Amino acid sequence: MSHLTDSQIQGLADGTLRGPEGLAAREHCDGCAECGLELTLYTSLATGLSALTDPQPPPDFTATVMAAVQVREAHLASRRHTLLAALPAAALAVFAVVGWAFSVQIGHIVDDFATARTVIGVLTPVFAAIRVPLGIGAFVIFAVVLTALSRTLRPVYARAET
Numbered sequence: 001m002s003h004l005t006d007s008q009i010q011g012l013a014d015g016t017l018r019g020p021e022g023l024a025a026r027e028h029c030d031g032c033a034e035c036g037l038e039l040t041l042y043t044s045l046a047t048g049l050s051a052l053t054d055p056q057p058p059p060d061f062t063a064t065v066m067a068a069v070q071v072r073e074a075h076l077a078s079r080r081h082t083l084l085a086a087l088p089a090a091a092l093a094v095f096a097v098v099g100w101a102f103s104v105q106i107g108h109i110v111d112d113f114a115t116a117r118t119v120i121g122v123l124t125p126v127f128a129a130i131r132v133p134l135g136i137g138a139f140v141i142f143a144v145v146l147t148a149l150s151r152t153l154r155p156v157y158a159r160a161e162t
């Protein structure tokens with residue numbers, strides 16, 4: 001009989017090689033010094049491996065993880081509050097821009113009617129006159145909202161850095 005393969009000897013060492021094949025391999029190792037020595041080495045290796053235990057986590061592991069989770073939760077909560085605070089400002093900005101665009105549209109409609117109706121023709125300069133202030137007002141509101149948004153967002157980043 002030829003010498004055992006490495007996988008056969010490893011199977012003998014860790015007990016996974018069983019049955020007639022395992023018996024034959026065991027008999028060969030009893031009569032063969034070379035395979036017997038290899039089996040001894042693999043057996044001691046398998047014993048040493050099974051004696052290894054999982055490394056213990058540091059004693060403050062759970063506390064550290066929970067503290068990190070709480071910091072993350074607080075960060076998310078503050079971001080939610082910032083988004084809630086930004087929503088009315090964003091709605092106001094949209095309202096201002098839509099209002100400005102709508103005022104421009106009214107001006108065009110009035111322009112069309114003005115050719116047929118002199119009464120509205122009198123009003124046309126009035127709409128034309130207020131169109132520019134309306135646009136300026138909308139952009140001023142937009143700028144104020146953007147400034148307010150940037151100020152609302154800034155503390156979040158400052159808190160996140162600490």
Ligand SMILES: [Zn+2]
Pocket residue numbers: 002003004028032033034035036
């Ligand atoms: Zn052998």
